[in-house]
Amino acid sequence: MIIRIVLVATATAVAIGATAVAAQGDVIAERQALMKRSGEQGRIGTQMVRGEAPYDQAKADAVLANFADKAAKLPTLFPEDSRTGATRALPGIWDKAVEFNAAIAKFAADVKAAQGATKDLESFKAAYTAVNRDCGTCHETFRRPQQR
Ligand code: HEC
Numbered sequence: 001m002i003i004r005i006v007l008v009a010t011a012t013a014v015a016i017g018a019t020a021v022a023a024q025g026d027v028i029a030e031r032q033a034l035m036k037r038s039g040e041q042g043r044i045g046t047q048m049v050r051g052e053a054p055y056d057q058a059k060a061d062a063v064l065a066n067f068a069d070k071a072a073k074l075p076t077l078f079p080e081d082s083r084t085g086a087t088r089a090l091p092g093i094w095d096k097a098v099e100f101n102a103a104i105a106k107f108a109a110d111v112k113a114a115q116g117a118t119k120d121l122e123s124f125k126a127a128y129t130a131v132n133r134d135c136g137t138c139h140e141t142f143r144r145p146q147q148r
Pocket of ligand 1: 036086087139
């Protein structure tokens with residue numbers, strides 16, 4: 001009886017351990033997929049700002065809505081156990097958590113302001129430029145440069 005309980009307990013522990021590993025990989029993949037999507041959305045925004053594509057209010061709204069969704073999700077996507085693995089996240093995310101959370105908060109606030117301000121190409125340009133700067137600032141501080 002005791003042996004059976006121990007066996008069951010061990011099997012459960014192994015299963016939980018496997019889930020933890022999978023969850024950690026998932027959260028890294030999830031944040032990278034989210035970032036990738038905003039990279040694609042960002043290209044649409046940048047093309048309109050540069051006049052390489054005609055300004056389209058619906059597209060501008062969609063780009064900003066995508067960023068707002070991302071800003072809301074970011075705080076949950078960097079758990080302590082996702083420091084290592086196939087990630088370019090730098091240790092500062094956890095070691096300077098106050099600074100990292102402030103970068104997310106600034107991004108969220110600028111996206112919200114951009115959503116309120118965007119009515120035409122001119123207003124989109126100004127708001128979008130501020131938002132884009134937030135992407136770059138966070139990457140410079142908290143993302144490992146690509147190894148080539
Ligand atoms: C608060 C910080 C922060 C903000 C704001 C932020 N990023 Fe990132 N971004 C990161 C980190 C950290 C990574 C690395 C994630 C990893 O590898 O686990 C990353 C990765 C990426 C990647 C590479 C994804 C891949 O395929 O691995 C792209 C593209 C990207 N970000 C685009 C953007 C764009 C566009 C914005 C703005 C709209 C933005 N990011 C805003 C922190 C941020």
